[in-house]
Every structure is written in structure tokens, then in C-alpha cells.
């Protein structure tokens with residue numbers, strides 16, 4: 001893919017799904033094949049991130065550059081990563097920046113873009129959506145997430161079950177918990193107290209090596225890794241269409 005905007009470049013946030021390479025969309029593949037450069041987030045220059053490994057399995061031999069991120073609370077891309085990306089964009093490159101799941105939901109794509117802009121880059125931007133972890137988990141568990149007019153809440157469990165408890169107060173709501181793996185025992189307790197553990201399924205490393213998927217009531221804990229998701233389906237509604 002060649003650009004006609006030398007000095008600006010183009011960055012495409014490409015969602016590659018939660019793990020199973022066959023969930024990468026045709027559009028994502030087209031963009032990856034046509035890009036001047038593929039860049040993947042990583043925790044360090046020598047570390048192959050999850051998104052990178054999904055792309056590598058689909059496009060063997062493809063060159064993938066790493067954008068290291070600082071692994072501190074609120075840490076973003078390193079100065080070196082931003083400098084490298086800014087340089088490639090200034091040469092007018094089209095960069096496909098891959099993220100796990102979807103680039104618009106809790107991904108590194110937007111923090112990277114904010115940093116690039118703050119540093120003076122002004123790339124054209126495009127986003128290719130990806131299948132999210134909770135969608136794949138619900139599909140694998142053969143469970144509906146919401147039906148009819150039921151609401152869906154997405155909460156974060158990084159600090160424990162507090163936000164989940166608040167969401168469960170609405171018994172009509174389905175709830176998805178992201179980033180709660182380290183507090184899974186507490187999360188499952190909260191589900192049990194609210195009488196919702198039978199509606200819930202837990203998935204750790206869905207589509208990746210080490211995958212575990214089980215109903216919350218049968219989860220053989222204790223906690224899980226960061227890459228764990230809980231889908232608390234809304235209570236069954238026979239009449240909804």
C-alpha cells in the first residue's frame with residue numbers, strides 16, 4: 001500500500017480478535033498484507049505480544065516491529081517506541097498497529113495515538129474493528145449475552161468486585177467483567193451472593209495456549225491471569241424476540 005501523504009503517514013488500528021487466528025477478519029488481513037509496516041505492542045523489545053503471535057501465525061515470515069510499553073500503572077508506550085513510529089509516519093508509511101480484540105475497547109491504540117499527536121505527528125487514522133473476548137467467550141459457551149431490550153454493562157475488575165456488585169444491583173442487566181482475573185475468587189463470590197453465578201461463565205486465555213472456560217459456579221480457582229473475562233448473562237427470558 002503506498003501513500004500520497006508523505007510527511008503525515010497513516011496509522012490503522014487493526015483488531016485481531018481475542019486469540020483464535022480464524023477470528024481475524026478479511027478486512028484486517030487485507031490491511032495487514034497491504035501495510036508498509038506491521039507494529040505490535042509488547043512488554044519489551046524481546047517479548048512477543050499476543051497480538052503479534054496471532055498475526056505471525058496467519059502471515060508466517062511477515063516482519064513485525066514491536067512497540068514496547070512501560071509496564072507500570074498507567075504506563076504508556078516508551079519514548080523510543082513513539083520516536084520510531086513518528087519517524088516511519090513522517091516518511092509517509094502506512095502502519096498497521098495490531099491490538100488484541102477490538103482497538104476501541106481497552107486497547108493500547110488510542111494511548112499510542114494521543115502520544116504521537118502530542119509529539120507533533122498528525123497521521124491519517126483508520127480503525128478495523130476486531131471480535132472482542134467477551135463475544136468469543138459467549139459463543140464458545142453457547143450462551144446469549146442479552147436478549148430483547150435487556151441492558152448490557154461492561155465493568156472492570158482490576159480493583160476487585162466493587163463495580164460488578166453495583167452492576168448486579170440491576171437484576172435485568174447482563175454484565176461483562178474485563179481485567180478481573182486477579183480477583184476472580186472475589187468476583188465469583190459476588191456473583192454467588194447475588195444469585196447470578198449460574199448465569200455466568202468464565203474464560204481465561206480464550207483461544208490462546210492455556211485456555212480455560214467454565215461456568216462460574218464450577219470454576220476451580222483460585223484466581224486467573226489478567227487475560228480473563230466473565231460473562232454474566234441476563235436471566236433467561238422466554239418471551240423476548
Ligand SMILES: C[S@@+](CC[C@H](N)C(=O)[O-])C[C@H]1O[C@@H](n2cnc3c(N)ncnc32)[C@H](O)[C@@H]1O
Nearest residue numbers: 018101102106132133178179205206226227228
Ligand atoms: C487490555 S483489555 C483488551 C480488550 C480487547 N481490546 C477486547 O476488545 O476484547 C484486556 C482484557 O480483555 C479481556 N481479554 C482479552 N483477550 C482475552 C482472551 N483471549 N481471553 C480472555 N479474556 C481476554 C480480559 O478481560 C483482559 O483483562
